[in-house]
């Protein structure tokens with residue numbers, strides 16, 4: 358039976374690939390997408406999400422979410438990054454968002470559910486933190502969160518912090534403390550899951566709308582990473598959010614360690630850092646299955662298989 362999922366996104370080139378994987382995987386039932394400010398202004402993230410669903414021909418409800426982080430309205434979003442651009446290079450959406458209150462929709466949906474909807478946040482955690490704070494009773498219906506975010510060995514926005522957590526550390530702190538099962542897919546794993554230009558060629562050969570779009574989004578990412586954030590391998594880039602979706606479909610695609618994780622919200626140099634207690638120095642109950650490694654051949658195989666499908 359397919360696993361029910363909700364994807365919370367700040368679409369974004371890698372969010373776009375994650376959305377296509379979630380919508381086309383026979384192992385998942387994507388019941389909705391919620392959008393949040395992050396890679397792009399919130400309204401643009403919503404339009405991009407609609408563009409992706411229109412492009413692959415699926416009718417998935419999209420709910421517009423928070424346009425600013427929980428307590429930091431001065432969040433300094435890069436105007437336009439090479440890695441994401443602003444609007445995705447797809448035709449403008451003809452479909453419309455189902456609502457402009459993602460937080461309320463998340464609360465209602467979980468409260469009314471049988472406790473069987475996995476939540477996959479792959480953007481800043483603002484919508485999720487707001488929902489947990491407004492309606493803590495919804496947590497009883499949340500089986501698992503699989504989050505793309507955080508990092509231990511390396512930051513990508515500051516030396517200490519990964520983007521999704523850095524944008525809204527207060528929200529991330531609420532989520533880390535929610536006492537529900539959390540699997541975290543941080544940079545430590547996604548930077549080992551690089552997709553190369555050769556892989557993009559193979560995607561293009563598949564010829565489906567999803568594979569063709571994924572190839573051009575990943576090529577755009579490679580251009581940005583080559584220029585601004587070279588990876589261990591040139592002409593290759595992480596597709597962070599896609600790995601989180603794949604980890605729901607097949608948990609063996611990542612290797613995790615159960616540790617205590619908290620978020621720095623008051624640091625002068627370290628705001629938004631996920632503080633990962635690998636040595637259990639805090640003697641706190643571990644709260645996160647933190648991914649440290651990836652099965653790269655399996656990840657690629659999953660990408661080719663799912664993106665080669667049509668709706």
Ligand code: BDR
Pocket residue numbers: 369370371372396479480505513519520521597598
């Ligand atoms: C995360 O930040 C965003 O730029 C990506 O979409 C991904 O979710 C990686 O740090």
Ligand code: CA
Pocket residue numbers: 366367368369371372395396479480598
């Ligand atoms: Ca994202």
